[in-house]
Amino acid sequence: MTMEERLIGTISRGVRAPIIREGDDLAKIVVDSVIDAAASSRYGFEIQDKDIVAVTEAVVARAQGNYASIDNIAADVKEKFGDEAVGVIFPILSRNRFAICLKGIARGVKKVVLMLSYPSDEVGNHLIDEDELDAKGVNPWADVLSEEKYRELFGYKKHTFTGVDYIEYYKDVIKEQGAEVEVVLANDCRTILKYTDNVICCDIHTRARSKRRLLAAGAKKVCCLDDIMTASIDGSGYNENYGLLGSNKATEETVKLFPRDCQPFVDRVHQMMMERTGKHVEVMIYGDGAFKDPVGKIWELADPVVSPAYTEGLEGQPNELKLKYLADNDFADLSGEELKKAISERIRTKDDNLVGDMASQGTTPRRLTDLIGSLCDLTSGSGDKGTPIIFIQGYFDNYTK
Numbered sequence: 001m002t003m004e005e006r007l008i009g010t011i012s013r014g015v016r017a018p019i020i021r022e023g024d025d026l027a028k029i030v031v032d033s034v035i036d037a038a039a040s041s042r043y044g045f046e047i048q049d050k051d052i053v054a055v056t057e058a059v060v061a062r063a064q065g066n067y068a069s070i071d072n073i074a075a076d077v078k079e080k081f082g083d084e085a086v087g088v089i090f091p092i093l094s095r096n097r098f099a100i101c102l103k104g105i106a107r108g109v110k111k112v113v114l115m116l117s118y119p120s121d122e123v124g125n126h127l128i129d130e131d132e133l134d135a136k137g138v139n140p141w142a143d144v145l146s147e148e149k150y151r152e153l154f155g156y157k158k159h160t161f162t163g164v165d166y167i168e169y170y171k172d173v174i175k176e177q178g179a180e181v182e183v184v185l186a187n188d189c190r191t192i193l194k195y196t197d198n199v200i201c202c203d204i205h206t207r208a209r210s211k212r213r214l215l216a217a218g219a220k221k222v223c224c225l226d227d228i229m230t231a232s233i234d235g236s237g238y239n240e241n242y243g244l245l246g247s248n249k250a251t252e253e254t255v256k257l258f259p260r261d262c263q264p265f266v267d268r269v270h271q272m273m274m275e276r277t278g279k280h281v282e283v284m285i286y287g288d289g290a291f292k293d294p295v296g297k298i299w300e301l302a303d304p305v306v307s308p309a310y311t312e313g314l315e316g317q318p319n320e321l322k323l324k325y326l327a328d329n330d331f332a333d334l335s336g337e338e339l340k341k342a343i344s345e346r347i348r349t350k351d352d353n354l355v356g357d358m359a360s361q362g363t364t365p366r367r368l369t370d371l372i373g374s375l376c377d378l379t380s381g382s383g384d385k386g387t388p389i390i391f392i393q394g395y396f397d398n399y400t401k
Helices: 024-039 057-064 071-079 099-106 128-138 147-154 168-176 189-194 207-216 263-275 325-328 336-348 366-382
Strands: 011-015 053-057 067-069 087-088 111-116 181-184 196-200 221-224 255-257 282-286 388-394
Touching: 011 024, 011 087, 011 181, 011 282, 011 366, 024 053, 024 057, 024 263, 053 057, 053 189, 053 263, 053 366, 057 255, 067 189, 071 099, 071 221, 087 099, 087 189, 099 168, 099 255, 111 168, 111 189, 128 147, 147 181, 168 181, 181 189, 189 207, 207 221, 221 366, 263 282, 366 388
Parallel strands: 053 282, 087 111, 087 196, 111 181, 196 221
Antiparallel strands: 011 388, 053 388, 067 255
């Protein structure tokens, strides 16, 4: 081993920043925070080409003041549906993600037919344990359960993590806004048409399919969450691409929407880093990571995308060889320095596209932004770490670097 050989690969650092407020020059704050961290006498590091600066979507939206109130949401829903009964289908079970949106929807209509998927919502929050379904002989792909039938079979269930009975909670939210409510549990989106032909699809990643199937089945009016709050209502925030998708509870009366104008922001941070450091640093905005908890069975991704904007160097997928495959197969007869040299040479001369190559099997066929965004989300956490900026080094290195 030479003195110059690197013994550390990828490093992900959470970078502390001031509390961001509406109107702050976030790009300058991000660049200043990273450069100050790099110059720190205790934690300092050298900024290099192909390092990555990632900024959480929450502070981008906050700096933009991209908020909407319950009244704003209600006005938009009322404009779209009038006084009709509206089916609200497949929402996720979340006080943070959906409850305030539901308040706004309910305030804007006369009646809500709330149709929940079961045994869990789209991202894995469970109403019912799968084993209980089997024990009761319920087929979730075919059986439609009224609220009364659900209670008869399964009683009152509280969510493992939150301690909330989401059926009761969502019913109360709707009634408190002055709307009637009926609850149904089903997994075929078209079931809602037995109750109303006006529908808001609240699913995230399956919304386009739900909308297509409903319209094909004769629905009169179908909106998804990304059709609501796509323009300013009485001076509110908005998101022309995602509407209410990706929103979070801000207060009991407001939601923070997913940020807009994201590409100009990342391009500006990239340019400022180049001007201040002379280095080509990649930049992205990240939200939820794309990973699943094996115990709670919750899929983290409740945002419409992991990254709404990024510089072009983060486009694409990894193109990697599996070191253990090479060691166990192609170079099984080598060891020590000879093995290292053989693998290093194979990596240096690998094809630009390894699709179908056995030596790449088991590598992750996912977009770079999904992988890096997941790393960022895990690094920053969702609580009180106070690191809305993530600085990553060595992500694009391999064994030969």
